[in-house]
Amino acid sequence: MTEIENEYDPDSIEQKWRERWQEMGVYQYRDDEERPDYVIDTPPPYPTGNFHIGNSLGWCYMDFAARYHRLCGDDVLFPQGWDCHGLPTEVKVEENHDIHRTDVPREEFRELCIEHTESQIDAMYETMLDLGFSQDWSHEFRTMDPEYWGETQRSFVRMAEEGYVYRDDHPVNWCPRCETAIADAEVETDDRTGTLYYLTFSSASEEQRSSGSRTQSGDSEEQHTSGSRTQSGDSDAIEIATTRPELLAACVGIAVDPDDERYADRIGETFEVPLFEQEVELFADDEVDSTFGTGAVMVCTFGDKQDVTWWAEHDLDLRPVITESGHLAELAGEFEGLGVNEAKEEIAQALAAADVLNDRESIEQSVGICWRCDTPIEILSKDQWFVRVNQEEILETAREIEWIPEHMYARLEEWAEGMDWDWVISRQRVFATPIPAWFCEECGHIHTADEDALPVDPTETDPGHPCPECESTEWVGETDVMDTWMDSSITPLYVTGWPESSFESVQLREQGHDIIRTWAFYTILRTAALEDERPWDRALINGMVFGEDGHKMSKSKGNFVEPKEVISEHSADAFRQAIALGGQPGTDIQFQWKEVTSASRFLTKVWNITKFASNHFDADTPSIQDPAYRDADKWILIRCAEVADRVQEHMDAHRFDAALRELREFIWHDLADDYLELLKGRLYEGRPGERNAARHALYTALSASLRMLSPFAPFLTEEAYQTLPAGAESVHTETWPSLQTFDADAAQRGQLIVDVASAIRGWKSDAGMALNAELDRIELFVDRDGERPAIDTYDLSSAVNAPVYIETGRPNIELVPVGVDPDHSVIGPQFRDRAGAVVSALEATDPAELKAQIETNGEISVDVEDDTVVLDPEAVDILEEQRAASGEEVDVIELDEGTILIYS
Numbered sequence: 001m002t003e004i005e006n007e008y009d010p011d012s013i014e015q016k017w018r019e020r021w022q023e024m025g026v027y028q029y030r031d032d033e034e035r036p037d038y039v040i041d042t043p044p045p046y047p048t049g050n051f052h053i054g055n056s057l058g059w060c061y062m063d064f065a066a067r068y069h070r071l072c073g074d075d076v077l078f079p080q081g082w083d084c085h086g087l088p089t090e091v092k093v094e095e096n097h098d099i100h101r102t103d104v105p106r107e108e109f110r111e112l113c114i115e116h117t118e119s120q121i122d123a124m125y126e127t128m129l130d131l132g133f134s135q136d137w138s139h140e141f142r143t144m145d146p147e148y149w150g151e152t153q154r155s156f157v158r159m160a161e162e163g164y165v166y167r168d169d170h171p172v173n174w175c176p177r178c179e180t181a182i183a184d185a186e187v188e189t190d191d192r193t194g195t196l197y198y199l200t201f202s203s204a205s206e207e208q209r210s211s212g213s214r215t216q217s218g219d220s221e222e223q224h225t226s227g228s229r230t231q232s233g234d235s236d237a238i239e240i241a242t243t244r245p246e247l248l249a250a251c252v253g254i255a256v257d258p259d260d261e262r263y264a265d266r267i268g269e270t271f272e273v274p275l276f277e278q279e280v281e282l283f284a285d286d287e288v289d290s291t292f293g294t295g296a297v298m299v300c301t302f303g304d305k306q307d308v309t310w311w312a313e314h315d316l317d318l319r320p321v322i323t324e325s326g327h328l329a330e331l332a333g334e335f336e337g338l339g340v341n342e343a344k345e346e347i348a349q350a351l352a353a354a355d356v357l358n359d360r361e362s363i364e365q366s367v368g369i370c371w372r373c374d375t376p377i378e379i380l381s382k383d384q385w386f387v388r389v390n391q392e393e394i395l396e397t398a399r400e401i402e403w404i405p406e407h408m409y410a411r412l413e414e415w416a417e418g419m420d421w422d423w424v425i426s427r428q429r430v431f432a433t434p435i436p437a438w439f440c441e442e443c444g445h446i447h448t449a450d451e452d453a454l455p456v457d458p459t460e461t462d463p464g465h466p467c468p469e470c471e472s473t474e475w476v477g478e479t480d481v482m483d484t485w486m487d488s489s490i491t492p493l494y495v496t497g498w499p500e501s502s503f504e505s506v507q508l509r510e511q512g513h514d515i516i517r518t519w520a521f522y523t524i525l526r527t528a529a530l531e532d533e534r535p536w537d538r539a540l541i542n543g544m545v546f547g548e549d550g551h552k553m554s555k556s557k558g559n560f561v562e563p564k565e566v567i568s569e570h571s572a573d574a575f576r577q578a579i580a581l582g583g584q585p586g587t588d589i590q591f592q593w594k595e596v597t598s599a600s601r602f603l604t605k606v607w608n609i610t611k612f613a614s615n616h617f618d619a620d621t622p623s624i625q626d627p628a629y630r631d632a633d634k635w636i637l638i639r640c641a642e643v644a645d646r647v648q649e650h651m652d653a654h655r656f657d658a659a660l661r662e663l664r665e666f667i668w669h670d671l672a673d674d675y676l677e678l679l680k681g682r683l684y685e686g687r688p689g690e691r692n693a694a695r696h697a698l699y700t701a702l703s704a705s706l707r708m709l710s711p712f713a714p715f716l717t718e719e720a721y722q723t724l725p726a727g728a729e730s731v732h733t734e735t736w737p738s739l740q741t742f743d744a745d746a747a748q749r750g751q752l753i754v755d756v757a758s759a760i761r762g763w764k765s766d767a768g769m770a771l772n773a774e775l776d777r778i779e780l781f782v783d784r785d786g787e788r789p790a791i792d793t794y795d796l797s798s799a800v801n802a803p804v805y806i807e808t809g810r811p812n813i814e815l816v817p818v819g820v821d822p823d824h825s826v827i828g829p830q831f832r833d834r835a836g837a838v839v840s841a842l843e844a845t846d847p848a849e850l851k852a853q854i855e856t857n858g859e860i861s862v863d864v865e866d867d868t869v870v871l872d873p874e875a876v877d878i879l880e881e882q883r884a885a886s887g888e889e890v891d892v893i894e895l896d897e898g899t900i901l902i903y904s
């Protein structure tokens, strides 16, 4: 029990607890057999050095869940990893040191990457502590550490044994700038304007040239209606349209729609590719869009994925013409060495010069680009490592997971069903998990590492035995490394101690919807393949954080907010509440400063409640025996129990927004506005037994409130909790409140007291009176079957500062006219210079007389200077007062449960 500071000072409180919690080990997973596990599969963020507001949304959700589950008695494992490997770091290191990765030995380059990554991690770690996240840092992992990537290698070896991993020469997406293969999930699309070129391919079929018997002969009408715009005079030529003339050297066929009448009898004919002169055959395929261009498309190895399909299905040649760095290769002849864009222009010029370029037009197209550098990707066929994608197994596993919100499953399903290639996992880079394999120099045998040799870098170490096929000892280590998703897709396995302990699904995965097709997809694939299990019971998906104007945050738009800015202006506790209240999980939320300021006001309120309450507590308060609770005490404890149930339901459903709203409403209104006001008299002036009951009930309700609020405002609740007597060492090692129950009648009586006190408080405030102003007396009429209800007026009486009498039935009240208020805006224009006299006459008349005239005649007549004038009822306002049967003036407030008479 510590003394509470007078002022709420979030800066010093948050700094203090940030450090102290670490020293105390409050958030450590105990691996306690007695308690249920609650394991979170925390995203390992890419160490960019900047933990931004978008990150903080997901981490707030995880932290709310982690803290809530600790209160519920679960043994919570909230680990934190770092997804270190990858291209962005390599690029950054190349920039920072002004080198190309091949300028230094692999190991040296790797060291530079590690050094860079460590500094980035430190910065993000600091922000996580500032925000009050409760990870167990003894379970921190970094995918670049050998103890982690050794497990990534183990998962690779095991999947290879099970036939999930294979090596094949298959076309893959290739970024010519990054010079590496990339997976489908790393290809983004960009809409841009390109050029569609119309080209003539001359006929190469001998018989056609000689026969001249073709229907599309000469320059007949038919040639034009057929859609061909051949200008070369070769009647048997064909016109194709392409956006990529630079791939002409890679052309291996021409495809048309089998239902396209223009080409119906030409299937099987051969044509010569302009400039490059290879002969290609015309074939039909249902996938051709006959409305595009001329309806005849050139098939290259490879312009796009469709080319790959045709190439495989129609058994076409392979003519690779693009190099790994995006230049034209030897097959391009005189154009060899040109970059793709240059080649496009030069080849178009050459086509024009050869008189085979018939036309060009602009076209809107969707281009696949590298996620990292926006360079248009190429499709190259190379020896690569692949992971087999078993769509059925993945979807079956995904359906065993509870998706929150539910529709996020559909996103995964859509992605999985649309996948047509296996997952290419090899990358031609350095800073990543080495693929643990060697090639026999003699016979080409591929050896995958034995598990007990892991972790291993095959560029540094040999397998340690000769080739089983040919006995050669000359091995070449694989230099390809793994896609970083191979690292991060084993996180649930890694954090649960795989492979030592057998894997069971963890309780929660939290992640953004933007990485469903990568992180969620790959993790499901991997645990299904390795352990035949779902990775998690629940997947909680978060949206994005938008700026106050509802748009994506950007520095140039001025709607950009960083967590540290909010912390320094207000507090982490306020920031966390603004995030929670932004909306329900799964939706995009809008960051609102006004939520931060209202959260700050609420926190000050909680501070003040605690300050007031702690003045009345001593070390014995929690253990007061058989407190003689009054109705108000029972009421707050009943309300508190109801709120605890409801908040628990919301927390179980991850509706953090609803849970926090419920809590704030309870603490602010029920506890502070209503209960504390009813209680003050007893706390200050009650007899010892009465005071003890009040203190005990207040202690119970406040302690419960702080515990329930602790997931949202961990710092303030901790500081406040420390000022209460006899608690746990931290509010965060406390339990979820479980409160005494009372009969429903007590609840009803308590509610009535609260409502009456609140109504009178409102009445005093409207009347401009001090809230503690003394009143003559209060009569409370409650109609309960003629019986006088046993209402406890003790607290009520002191709260309203008046004696309170309970009566049954309806009060006998009448409205008595006591004055008249003439309306000058009606009387003035009507009576002009006599208006003053009319007003005087009205004021001189008995108001009861005026009221009677209005009721019986519908008008008023008064004598004015020997004359009788008649006025409409609108000309006056009759002022009335309520009078009790005794004739005393009284104010009346109607409530649902009864009627209050105030004698003042």
Ligand SMILES: [Zn+2]
Pocket (backbone or CB within 6 Å): 175, 176, 177, 178, 179, 370, 371, 372, 373, 374, 375
């Ligand atoms: Zn790239």
Ligand SMILES: [Zn+2]
Pocket (backbone or CB within 6 Å): 440, 441, 442, 443, 444, 445, 467, 468, 469, 470, 471, 472
């Ligand atoms: Zn061999």
